Structures are given as C-alpha cells and as structure tokens.
Amino acid sequence: MATADKKDGLLAPFRVLDLTDELGFLCGKILGDLGADVIKIERPGGDPSRRLGPFYKDQRDPEKSLTWFGFNNNKRGVTLDLEKKEGQNLFAKLAAKADFVLETFTPGWLDKLKIGYAALAKNNPKLVWVSITPFGQTGPYSKFHASDIEIMALSGCMSLTGDPDRPPLRVTFPQSYSWTGSYAAVGALTAHYHRELTGAGQQVDVSAQATLLWAFSHAHVFWDLNRHVEKRAGSFMTGRSITGAKMRVFWPCKDGYLNFIIYGGEAGRRTNQALVDWMDSKGVAPDFLKQKDWKTFDIAKVTQEEIDRMEEPIAKFFTGVTKAEFFKEVVKREMLGYPVASVKEIFEDPQHAARDFWRELEHPELRTKLTYPGPFARFSNGACDVWRRAPLIGEHNEEVYCGELGLSKAELDKLKREKVI
Amino acid sequence: MQSLKGIKVVEFAAFAAGPVVGKHLADHGATVVHVESRVRPDGFRAHYPPYKDNVHGLNRSGLYALCNNDKLDITLNLKKAPAATELAKKIAGWADVVIENFSPGTMARLGLGYEELSKVNPGLIMLSSSNLGQSGPHAHHAGFGSQLSSLAGFTHLTGYPGGSPQILYGPYIDYIAVAYGAVAILAALDYKRRTGKGNYIDTAQYETGLQYLAPILLDYKINGRVAERNANRDPHAAPHGAYPCKGDDRWCAISVSSDDEWQKLVKAMKNPAWAKKFTSLDARKANEDELDRLVGEWTRGFEPRELMETLQKSGVKAGVVNRMCDVYDDPQLKQRPQWIEIEHPEIGKMHYQRPPFLLTKTPPGPFKRDPLLAEHNEYFYRELLGLSEEEYKKLVDEQVIY
Numbered sequence: 167m168a169t170a171d172k173k174d175g176l177l178a179p180f181r182v183l184d185l186t187d188e189l190g191f192l193c194g195k196i197l198g199d200l201g202a203d204v205i206k207i208e209r210p211g212g213d214p215s216r217r218l219g220p221f222y223k224d225q226r227d228p229e230k231s232l233t234w235f236g237f238n239n240n241k242r243g244v245t246l247d248l249e250k251k252e253g254q255n256l257f258a259k260l261a262a263k264a265d266f267v268l269e270t271f272t273p274g275w276l277d278k279l280k281i282g283y284a285a286l287a288k289n290n291p292k293l294v295w296v297s298i299t300p301f302g303q304t305g306p307y308s309k310f311h312a313s314d315i316e317i318m319a320l321s322g323c324m325s326l327t328g329d330p331d332r333p334p335l336r337v338t339f340p341q342s343y344s345w346t347g348s349y350a351a352v353g354a355l356t357a358h359y360h361r362e363l364t365g366a367g368q369q370v371d372v373s374a375q376a377t378l379l380w381a382f383s384h385a386h387v388f389w390d391l392n393r394h395v396e397k398r399a400g401s402f403m404t405g406r407s408i409t410g411a412k413m414r415v416f417w418p419c420k421d422g423y424l425n426f427i428i429y430g431g432e433a434g435r436r437t438n439q440a441l442v443d444w445m446d447s448k449g450v451a452p453d454f455l456k457q458k459d460w461k462t463f464d465i466a467k468v469t470q471e472e473i474d475r476m477e478e479p480i481a482k483f484f485t486g487v488t489k490a491e492f493f494k495e496v497v498k499r500e501m502l503g504y505p506v507a508s509v510k511e512i513f514e515d516p517q518h519a520a521r522d523f524w525r526e527l528e529h530p531e532l533r534t535k536l537t538y539p540g541p542f543a544r545f546s547n548g549a550c551d552v553w554r555r556a557p558l559i560g561e562h563n564e565e566v567y568c569g570e571l572g573l574s575k576a577e578l579d580k581l582k583r584e585k586v587i
Numbered sequence: 588m589q590s591l592k593g594i595k596v597v598e599f600a601a602f603a604a605g606p607v608v609g610k611h612l613a614d615h616g617a618t619v620v621h622v623e624s625r626v627r628p629d630g631f632r633a634h635y636p637p638y639k640d641n642v643h644g645l646n647r648s649g650l651y652a653l654c655n656n657d658k659l660d661i662t663l664n665l666k667k668a669p670a671a672t673e674l675a676k677k678i679a680g681w682a683d684v685v686i687e688n689f690s691p692g693t694m695a696r697l698g699l700g701y702e703e704l705s706k707v708n709p710g711l712i713m714l715s716s717s718n719l720g721q722s723g724p725h726a727h728h729a730g731f732g733s734q735l736s737s738l739a740g741f742t743h744l745t746g747y748p749g750g751s752p753q754i755l756y757g758p759y760i761d762y763i764a765v766a767y768g769a770v771a772i773l774a775a776l777d778y779k780r781r782t783g784k785g786n787y788i789d790t791a792q793y794e795t796g797l798q799y800l801a802p803i804l805l806d807y808k809i810n811g812r813v814a815e816r817n818a819n820r821d822p823h824a825a826p827h828g829a830y831p832c833k834g835d836d837r838w839c840a841i842s843v844s845s846d847d848e849w850q851k852l853v854k855a856m857k858n859p860a861w862a863k864k865f866t867s868l869d870a871r872k873a874n875e876d877e878l879d880r881l882v883g884e885w886t887r888g889f890e891p892r893e894l895m896e897t898l899q900k901s902g903v904k905a906g907v908v909n910r911m912c913d914v915y916d917d918p919q920l921k922q923r924p925q926w927i928e929i930e931h932p933e934i935g936k937m938h939y940q941r942p943p944f945l946l947t948k949t950p951p952g953p954f955k956r957d958p959l960l961a962e963h964n965e966y967f968y969r970e971l972l973g974l975s976e977e978e979y980k981k982l983v984d985e986q987v988i989y
Contacts, residue, residue: 176774179781192798196767200774219822220806232809236801302945305922310899315819315827316906319840320917324829325910326756327745333829334838334908335753338744338817344799346943348766353944355773356615360590360949362777368948376925376943379914380765383603383757386911387649388637390938395912397836401751403733408641415733415754416742423752425737431634433729466634466643497728504730504738506752509807509814512740512797520723523794537808539797543771544720546701546787548778550771 170549172240175201180358183207183260184241185248185269188215188340189374190298191237192347193268193354198240199542200550202266205566206241207257209248210585212559222532228559229531235556237347239527239538243557244566245587252586254281259571261286261293266354268296273303283369293367294357298350302373312374314340321378326385329400345381346374403427411470414477416506417484423506424484424492428476430465433502438463440499445483452479525552563587589616590949594776597682598622598658599675599699601629603761604716604732604792605688606654608768612684613657614942614951620967621655621958622678624664625989628960629655639934645960646933652957656929656939660958661967664989665697671987672698679704681972684772685713690729691721701787710785712775716768720791732758732792739796744803746816753816763799764792825871826852826878829908830886832894838908839891841882841898843871848903855901856885929956964988 172178178201184194185207198204206213216228223230247253258281261267267286269276276282283295297303300312307320318324318336328335353370361367379386385396388405396405402412406429417424428438439460445451455476484492489505496503505511518524523540541550567573567587581587594617598609606621606629613619623629631651638647663678665671676699679685685704687694694700694715701713715721718730736742736759742752768790775786797804803814819828821842829838843849846867853862861881865871871878886894891907898905909917915926915938923945926938939953968974968988982988 176778196770200770217823220802220810220812222809224810232802232805236805296944301919302923305919307919310906311902311904312906313824313842313844313904315821315829315840315842316904319829319838319906319908320919322909322911322914323756324838324840324908327753329747329750329753332747333819333831335745335747335829336819336840337741337755338820339800339803339814340821341741341799345763345766348763348770348798349943352611352766352769352773353942353946355770355777356590356611356944357946357949359773359776360588360946362780364588366948368946370944370946372944373919373923373925374943375917375919376923376941379920379925379940379943380607380762381759382755383759383762384637384650384653385756386914386938387653389912390915391637391639391649391934392641393912394637395910396756397910398753400753403754405636408636408638408643416751418751425734425742425752427733429731431630433731466636497725500728502730502734504734506737506743507740508743509740509800509804512800512804513807515738517719517723517725517793521720521791521794523797536805539794539801539804542767542790542795542798544789545771545775547782547784548775548786550774 170551172201172549172553174549176545176548176550177202180265181205181263182266182268183264185267185271186298187213187270188218188233188237188343189300190268190270190347190350192344193296193298193350195237195240196348196351196542197266197354199552204241205260205562206238206243206557208243208245208559210245210587235536236538238556239552240554241557242562242566243560244563245560247586248279248281250584250586252581252584254279256567256571256586257281258286258289262289264290264293266294266296266358268298268350268354270298273297273299273308287367291367292361292365294354294361294370295367296350296354296370296372298346298372300374302376303371314342317342317374317378321375321381322386323378323382326382326396326398328398330398334398341381342374342378346372346377349377406465407468408466409469411468411473413473417481419484419492420486420488422489424487424489424503425506426484426503428465428473429502430463434465435460435463437501437503440501441480444495444499445479450479450483455479527552527555529555531558560587588949590946592616594618594684595682596620596684596686597678599685599687599689599694601688602631603654603758604764604768605686607762607765608686608714608716608772609658610654610656611765611769611942612772614953615946615949619658620678621658621660622663623660623960624662625961626664626666632960644933649934649937652931652934652937653940655957656953657955658958659963659967660960661964662961662989664987667985667987668698670982670985674982674987675699676704676707677972679711680707682708683712683776685711686716687713688716691715691717691726705785710779710783712772712779712786712788714768714772714788714790716764716790716792718791719793721789732761735792736760736796739793740800741796744814744816747818748816760792760796764790764795767795820875825868825875826882828879830883832886832889832891834890837891839886839894840906840908842904851902852898855898855903859885927953929953931956932959
C-alpha cells in the first residue's frame with residue numbers, strides 16, 4: 167500500500183543515536199516509526215545481538231537475524247569502536263548534534279570512556295539521554311548481569327506463571343526486552359516534551375525490573391492490602407472472587423485451546439447468558455444453567471463449588487468446537503473470549519487485512535520482500551509507519567561520516583583500516 | 588518543575604488501558620481528570636478485587652488506586668443527554684488531551700466522537716484505545732486484556748511443551764497498549780507544538796501487542812515455523828531456567844549464554860566431575876534435562892538470595908524468583924525507590940507505583956493518592972471549568988453530575 171513519507175512522521179525533525187543492545191531495540195524503533203532519524207551504532211563487525219535467531223531461511227548469518235530485522239527497522243546503521251580514541255571523538259561529534267542518545271551499557275562504562283551523559287551534555291545541554299539497564303543506574307543490583315529470564319524472575323512475573331507443582335515460567339519468546347524498550351520510549355518522549363519547552367535535557371533512568379512490574383498488573387496489591395500472596399495457578403484465574411474461587415481460563419477444544427472465563431460485571435453476565443443460549447441452540451445446556459439468574463450473579467462472591475458445577479457442561483461443550491468456530495460465535499454473539507492463537511492464526515485474522523496492518527519491506531540484498539507488523543497507532547495528522555528494513559552492518563557509514571560529519575573518503579578509509587569503523 | 592505540568596487531560600475511560608496512560612501523564616505533573624458516574628463507576632472500583640480487608644467498597648479497590656494516583660475524579664452521567672452531552676463537550680473543550688477506551692463507536696453514538704469534539708476544540712488530541720481497533724470487521728467486539736492476550740499469541744507461547752497454555756495473570760496486553768498510547772499522545776503533543784495541528788489516534792491493543800512478536804511473525808512467514816511454548820528453554824542458552832532453592836517453593840533463575848559463562852558457573856559450583864560432559868553449548872543442549880537436574884541438585888543447598896549473589900559475583904547471570912510478598916522489600920526496587928507509600932482514607936497505607944523510567948531532573952510522582960469517587964466534582968466543575976454555582980447546582984439536582 168502507499169504509505170505516507172517518513173519525512174511526514176510526527177518526530178521527523180529529530181535525530182536519535184541508538185547504542186542499545188536487545189534490551190533497548192524497541193525504544194529506537196518506536197521513535198523511528200514516528201519518523202525520527204534513528205542511527206543504530208554498532209561495534210565494527212556488527213552487534214553481538216545479530217547472533218540471535220530465528221534466522222532468514224534458517225541461515226545463521228549476522229545479516230539474516232530476524233530478531234535484528236524485527237526490532238531495528240526504521241533505523242540507519244553505522245559502525246564505531248567506542249573503545250578507540252578516534253571512535254570516541256566521532257561519537258562526541260555525533261552527540262553534539264543529536265536530540266536523543268539511547269544506551270544499554272553497564273552503568274559507569276561510558277563515563278569511564280569520557281563519553282557518558284555528564285561529559286557530552288556539556289556540549290549539548292538539550293540532549294535527552296536514555297539509559298536502559300536491567301535494574302537501573304544505581305542501587306545494589308545496578309551492576310548485576312541479567313537476560314530476559316532473570317528480569318522476569320526478579321520482577322515477580324515468574325512467580326505467577328506455571329503450574330503450582332512445577333517450576334515457575336517465563337514466556338518462551340523473550341518479553342522483557344520489548345516491555346523495557348517501549349516504556350523507555352515513554353520516558354524519552356516525556357523528557358523530550360519538557361526539553362522542547364525549556365531547553366533542558368536530562369538523563370532518563372529506565373529499569374527493566376521495574377517495567378515488568380506492570381506486566382502482571384495488580385497481583386502484588388493483594389499482598390499490600392490484605393497480606394495475601396497471589397501465586398501461579400496454571401490454567402486458572404485467581405483473585406476475582408473474595409471467596410478464593412478460581413476460574414478456568416483455558417479449555418481444550420477440537421483443535422487447540424480456547425480462552426474463556428466466567429466473569430462478573432455487565433459484560434460477563436451478558437457473555438454467560440450468550441454462552442448458555444449458544445449451548446441451548448445445540449441442545450446441550452443443562453436446566454440449572456438455563457435457569458440461572460445472571461442479573462444477580464456476583465463473581466466476587468461466587469464459591470468454588472458453584473464455579474465447578476457451571477464449568478463441567480461448558481468444558482464438554484467446548485471439546486466439540488473449533489477455534490475458528492468459537493471466534494466466529496463470540497464476535498456474532500458479542501461474548502467475551504478468544505481462541506488461543508498461534509502466529510499462524512494471527513496472519514489469518516481478517517481484522518489485520520481489513521485494517522491494512524501488514525507491511526512489506528524490500529530487502530534488495532536478499533532479492534525479496536518480507537512481511538512486518540505495521541504501525542503501532544493510526545494518527546489523523548502526521549505519519550507513523552514502517553518504512554525501511556533494518557540496516558546492514560555499516561550500511562550508512564559513508565552517508566553519515568562523509569555526508570554529515572564531513573569526513574573525506576580518504577579519512578573514512580583510514581578509519582576503516584584502523585578498525586575504528 | 589514537573590515535565591508535563593500544564594497539560595490538561597480528561598479520561599472517559601475505565602479499567603487499565605486508558606487510565607494507566609493518564610497515570611503516566613499525571614505522574615509527570617499533567618492535570619488528569621478521571622470521569623465516572625455513580626450509575627457506572629470504573630469497573631475496577633465496582634467488581635475487581637482486591638478490596639481492602641476483602642470488604643467491597645467503591646473507594647476500597649487496590650487496583651483502582653494503583654492506576655489512578657494524582658488524578659481528579661468527577662462524575663458525569665452520560666445517559667442524561669442532552670445536558671450531559673453538552674457538559675462532556677465543555678470538558679473536552681477545556682482539555683488538551685482526551686483519552687477514551689469505550690468499545691469502538693460508543694463515543695460517536697454519545698455525540699462525543701472526535702469530529703464533534705474537535706468542533707469545540709479544534710486542536711484536540713484524542714486517543715481511542717480499543718481491543719481490536721476502530722475499524723475492520725471485528726472492531727465492535729469488546730473484550731478484556733486477559734483474553735486478548737490469547738488472540739494476540741502470548742498465551743500460546745507460555746507453558747510446558749505439550750501442555751495447556753498458561754495465563755499471564757491479568758490483562759497483560761493492556762499495559763503494552765499503555766506504553767504505546769502514552770508514546771502516541773506525547774508525540775502528538777510535540778507535533779501540535781510545532782504545527783498547531785491536533786490528532787485523532789486509534790490504537791488497537793491487538794496491534795500494539797504484535798509489535799513485541801515481530802521476529803517470530805517473520806519466522807512463520809519466511810520459514811513456516813510456528814513458535815511454540817517450551818517452558819523456560821532458550822535456543823541460545825543452557826542452563827536456562829528456574830532452579831530450586833532452600834525453602835518452600837523458592838527458586839532462582841540462572842542462564843548461561845556462552846562457554847565462558849559456563850566455565851564461571853562450573854567454578855562457582857566448585858568444579859564437579861560431571862561438568863566435563865557439558866563443556867560446549869551443543870553438549871549442554873543435547874543433555875539439557877540431565878543438566879537441569881544436576882544444576883538443580885547443587886542449587887538446592889542455597890537460599891535464593893545467597894545463590895543469586897554468589898553467582899553474580901562469579902559473573903553468572905542469576906535472579907531470585909521474587910514472590911508477590913517480596914517486591915515491596917526487594918532491595919533494588921526499594922532503593923530506586925519504585926514505591927511511594929501514601930495514606931488513603933479507606934485503604935490505609937498503600938504502595939503507589941512510580942514509572943519504570945525516572946527522569947533525573949524532573950522526578951515523577953506519585954505525590955497524591957487516588958481520588959475517591961466524585962471527590963473533585965465541585966473543585967473541577969466550579970473552579971477549573973468555571974460553572975456558576977447555579978449551573979452546578981442545577982446539574983447536580985438533575986443528576987447529570989452524578
């Protein structure tokens with residue numbers, strides 16, 4: 167489809183230097199989706215995260231990492247060795263003209279090289295400097311190393327996921343990096359708004375552990391208010407009833423699983439009635455369900471016994487339903503609930519085609535086009551979209567170092583020979 | 588000075604997806620007005636535990652408190668058209684930003700769609716946050732995040748291989764949409780400052796969730812591979828999981844992503860003879876069940892915190908599986924500080940949550956507890972909106988302000 171030009175993006179006038187590893191990728195991508203000029207700065211030879219799979223046609227190649235493709239599109243790319251003096255000078259020059267710097271180094275590492283926030287803000291006090299780390303810039307864990315699973319553990323998320331008699335779980339595909347990158351973008355733009363009004367930039371200190379506290383909503387509040395510890399409960403939902411009753415969430419169906427919950431509230435009552443009507447149309451609604459007065463049904467006071475009795479015939483009914491059939495019926499009958507979709511079914515969902523969500527980006531070096539998730543929001547004014555594939559290693563070295571910093575070709579070649587870029 | 592001081596926001600919104608966007612703006616000084624009614628209070632107040640001491644009450648909800656600190660709360664009964672519609676328009680005229688998360692079409696049906704509101708307020712920024720978006724064949728299908736997280740693929744990726752999917756506790760995807768909603772509003776505010784143009788923003792929580800899954804969506808489209816749940820395993824690391832510790836149901840996560848890290852772990856375990864078999868990643872992956880068992884036998888001798896600290900000192904990634912009773916006392920979260928304790932008249936002391944990003948020169952709140960239902964009616968309608976005493980009284984008597 168024809169998309170608006172990147173120069174029409176909401177943040178088109180702004181320049182971002184992106185020094186992040188996978189913990190921060192999405193932050194720069196979000197600013198790029200809004201039209202900002204994001205330059206991904208990698209070490210010579212390419213960022214180590216290019217080793218993260220899955221890979222294009224399963225070929226392990228730093229230029230074919232789908233993790234890289236997925237989270238670094240809408241960025242340009244240069245290489246630079248920040249541990250070399252000349253690399254530090256070049257970075258300082260770039261930072262003097264930048265609006266944002268995004269980085270994920272261990273706290274203090276850039277300061278040691280004299281290219282940390284304190285040093286570079288002297289020449290550019292308007293800089294918004296976003297430091298993204300597992301635990302934050304200060305404190306007892308600030309130098310701890312962590313990947314996705316340790317972040318999910320220390321935020322408390324894992325204690326809520328899995329069967330009670332088996333180890334706590336993370337989501338198999340890493341989630342904490344995306345959570346952290348997207349909340350870092352909120353921080354970046356909050357500081358940006360202030361900077362544009364006052365001229366004062368600042369450092370933004372993002373903690374992945376703190377970000378993931380939101381992923382599991384309010385489970386901790388049960389402890390705060392009532393000294394009750396919410397725990398992992400497998401396929402069941404807890405915490406909705408003051409009697410302690412738990413409700414089934416996942417139901418085996420003909421070709422997988424369905425997510426259906428006996429809820430209260432207006433929408434819940436309507437759903438329960440609609441399900442009974444649907445079961446009744448197939449002649450399988452037991453009398454006690456048909457006779458239930460949903461208007462007075464109170465989920466907060468329901469007992470486990472009552473829930474179990476209701477769930478038994480529902481479970482039997484769902485085993486004869488396919489995911490597609492369930493989806494069609496919940497939409498038609500305005501019920502709450504969805505099938506448990508895999509990536510395959512997400513592509514088949516007509517909602518995305520109707521909203522023109524998917525984007526095809528050219529990958530000339532692979533002689534192909536690849537399909538990407540499209541814009542995260544639709545704006546009536548100003549563009550937000552996915553325009554360009556992720557950069558190859560050093561793809562824009564000449565464009566940036568010669569075209570913008572004014573180095574000559576000879577100087578560029580010298581820097582290459584010295585392995586600065 | 589707070590970074591968003593002076594920005595005026597009104598929420599025709601309930602539950603999490605709309606109000607937590609407002610919370611992030613309020614934490615940074617924006618004036619945020621949460622609109623409810625006695626006929627239909629926010630669902631978190633009405634029927635969503637926990638309530639203090641397990642006693643239900645509209646001002647006793649912990650989750651409402653978590654999502655609404657530093658806001659003003661007013662009531663407006665939108666069923667009382669046309670007076671309520673006119674008043675709602677007047678409120679939108681006062682605001683810079685409107686946030687709504689009714690099911691798509693509701694605001695337009697109430698006469699409060701963007702087209703109408705932008706007539707009263709031409710530069711208005713309005714965010715509509717919905718499950719599936721404002722357009723498309725399923726647009727009108729309403730739902731909760733706890734279930735949308737399944738449609739968007741997340742629960743399919745959670746669980747033990749071959750077993751049932753697992754729930755991600757609450758409305759997981761709502762809080763993904765919150766980040767994107769806040770980003771969208773802040774970008775639109777900046778755009779308006781430069782161009783004078785307002786914005787209507789449509790975010791589908793579904794589409795924001797898929798941003799987090801881009802690599803495995805590509806993997807399916809290119810390689811035909813359907814990503815599946817595989818407990819705690821990771822293709823790039825072993826060991827990689829939660830390992831048992833001393834105590835009842837206590838665990839510590841450990842991950843080893845390189846042979847160098849493996850040698851550090853072996854040293855920390857005091858060089859057990861069995862480790863020789865697992866020198867390469869391939870060898871560790873090929874015998875991962877056995878590896879997990881052996882590492883678990885060693886970890887069982889430690890308290891989780893002791894294990895984490897021992898391993899971190901040795902250069903191995905490790906993290907305690909914090910329980911819900913641990914997060915307020917976690918030394919790192921406490922030091923940040925991530926929580927602010929504020930007294931609430933019906934809840935008592937409550938831990939309110941700071942944003943996960945801290946602006947170092949303009950530090951965020953929370954500063955004030957969440958408001959009681961209708962707490963700011965008089966202050967907002969009279970002083971901020973400028974209704975006369977007579978007008979205000981009339982609207983209260985007619986139960987428009989109700």
